[in-house]
Amino acid sequence: MAYTVVNPKEHFDVETYQGSSSTKTISGVGFKPDMVWIKDRTAANDWGCYDSSRGVQKWLTLNENYSQNGVTDITATSTSLASFTSDGFTVSTMSAQPINNTNGNQFGTWMWKANGGTTTTNDASATSVGTIDSVYQANTTSGFSIVQYTGTGSAGTLAHGLGTSPKCIMVKRLNAAEGWQVYHGSTVVTSDPQTDYLEMNTNAGTADDANRWNDTAPTTAVFSIGTHAGVNTNGSTYVAYVFAQTQGFSHFGAYTGMTNNADGSMIYTGFKPSMVWIKRSDVAESWQVADIARSQIEANNDAGITGNLTEQKLKLDLNSAEQHNQGDMDIYSNGFKLKDTDGIHNWTNYKYVYMAFSQASIVGTNGRIALAY
Secondary structure, three states: OOOOOOOHHHOEEEEEEEOOOOOEEEOOOOOOOOEEEEEEOOOOOOOEEEEOOOOOOOEEEOOOOOOOOOOOOOOOOOOOEEEEEOOEEEEOOOOOOOOOOOOOOEEEEEEEOOOOOOOEEEOHHHHOOOOOOEEEEEEOOOOEEEEEEEOOOOOEEEEOOOOOOEEEEEEEEOOOOOOOEEEEOOOOOOOOHHHEEEEOOOOOOOEEOHHHHOOOOOOOOEEEEOOOOOOOOOOOEEEEEEEEOOOOOEEEEEEEOOOOOOOOOEEEOOEEEEEEEEEEOOOOOOOEEEEOOOOOOOEOOHHHOOOEEEOOEEEOOOOOOOEOOOOOEEEEOOEEEEOOOEOOOEOOOOEEEEEEEEEEEOEOOOOOEOOOO
């Protein structure tokens, strides 16, 4: 069987920058991003989320349930992201939340490529793909799609355009305050992830509710939604960020924490990660975000173990500044290893889910990508 080797840097990137007192361009990304997340590392400011389907002046807040452009001190014409460029993006000097350019502050940014802003309109009645009309832009190489739709109030299905079954789906209602609804296809809490959901803007553990995903797993063509207001209110508008697992580029999985072991579990992804998200799924615990751009990557000499230690963490459900020396992990050529015993990502019999994106694929001499599940 032949495999397509994905060059991660053509589809995803993590960068850092220092804020200034004027408009600032972040470049060197290597592609025009279609989704951009930004977080102030220095101060307690909200996470900003932008995409090319909704438009550069329309933002969402990852750590809150706000509607699109839904913070009271921002007008609909204000923007903290000025433009997407061919090699990155430009931020403005807006002083209201989400703050992306405070002079002297350090920022992190995470960028994905979809389809260059070119969308496909799916008329479900005409194509017989799904039951609810959708507009999507899909990157079938990396497995990332941005889907927009209007709710009907009745359970149904939506085309995503990826041609393979998604492993993770994040849905946000745009015209009203509702939490970020998350489907994760790997779970060690129950055997049926399509019955479960997480909320990205809270630290709550996995819960069971048929009204999110209609108790139906996504397919190669569509994903299902129920009747919960967070995914499907009649007449309301929504955006969904849809991720499929792609060999050598992304991996979505679950694990159980090890018993009092500071040199904990090795999680195999089949590539060297550039970013890892971890969420304890059985009970409440914040979403942890680690990456190679922000962290002080250094040789890990503890107990003779070689690797790259990442120490700086952000919490996706909070606006807090970056934290150090919490939830340490080593980054290896084929995955990541948990380095301490805490509830954040490694404690006795605790249950966790994760998602990881690549900085470098592992390709054998036979041209096949080595993957471990």
